[in-house]
Amino acid sequence: MTVKTSEDVYNFVKECIKIKETIECKKKNFQTKETKSVELPNKLTKYNFEYSRFENCIKEIENEEKEKLNEEKKKKELLNSRNPCSHDHSKExxxxxxxxxxxxxxxxxxxxxxxxxxxxxxxxxxxxxxxxxxxxxxxxxxxxxxxxxxxxxxxxxxxxxxxxxxxxxxxxxxxxxxxx
Incomplete structure (x- = not known):
């Protein structure tokens, strides 16, 4: 059985696949990044504990959240630009x-x-x-x-x-x- 689709639909699907692939590549790159280990002094006490690594953690988490928001915005923009119809077709x-x-x-x-x-x-x-x-x-x-x-x-x-x-x-x- 052959299915005929319009060129616009075909191009839309290709763009969606590209976006999905770039997202997967970013995830793989993020997972393969080696986290820098902070050298701690040999004898840690409650007064000489280094808190800078926690600050770095917070910055990394904030950056991840910003990336996710940007990806979601890009997805919404792409879908809205390609499919202006936002009606509910459940009755049909x-x-x-x-x-x-x-x-x-x-x-x-x-x-x-x-x-x-x-x-x-x-x-x-x-x-x-x-x-x-x-x-x-x-x-x-x-x-x-x-x-x-x-x-x-x-x-x-x-x-x-x-x-x-x-x-x-x-x-x-x-x-x-x-x-x-």
């Missing part, structure tokens, strides 16, 4: 993962609800229901010809109902668009 994912039969049933339910709203002359609500039904069908991929025929039938009904609703709202251009 849930809809995509549903079975085709469930989506067709849901579209049929939305069609019926839209008809009820239409008969009550609540045209805006009817449009919302018809649009939701069409969205259900946009994410459905029928596996059999029977399902495909049922999907096509409901889709035509939804478009025609939407056109009739737009006509009653005197939105004639949208009515023509829905009919085509």
């Amino acid at each position: 994912r849930q809809l995509y993962e549903k079975d085709s039969k469930e989506k067709i049933k849901a579209a049929n339910v939305f069609n019926e609800e839209g008809k009820k709203a239409f008969y009550q002359k609540n045209y805006k609500l009817a449009c919302v229901y018809f649009r939701k039904g069409l969205i259900q069908l946009d994410y459905s991929f029928p596996e059999s010809t029977e399902e495909q025929n049922e999907k096509n039938k409901i889709e035509i009904n939804l478009h025609l109902n939407m056109a009739l609703t737009k006509f009653n709202m005197t939105n004639y251009y949208d009515c023509i668009h829905e009919c085509s």
Whole structure:
């Protein structure tokens, strides 16, 4: 099975891999650095203990924290510059993962609800229901010809109902668009 990706996605993945490799190299270099040992006097007492090595430790820890923050900033900048979309797509994912039969049933339910709203002359609500039904069908991929025929039938009904609703709202251009 071959997968086609756009050139932008390919370049984005390459840049992410490069960043990951540089981070790993920095980690390896940091681990291989030999820490300088501070020579202590032979006889340590509580008065001649050298505290400078602790100060060096604190400086090293602060430098490590700064490096981590810089790496995180670079990652965020790269991801934000490549993917400006920060929306939550969990609803779309849930809809995509549903079975085709469930989506067709849901579209049929939305069609019926839209008809009820239409008969009550609540045209805006009817449009919302018809649009939701069409969205259900946009994410459905029928596996059999029977399902495909049922999907096509409901889709035509939804478009025609939407056109009739737009006509009653005197939105004639949208009515023509829905009919085509």
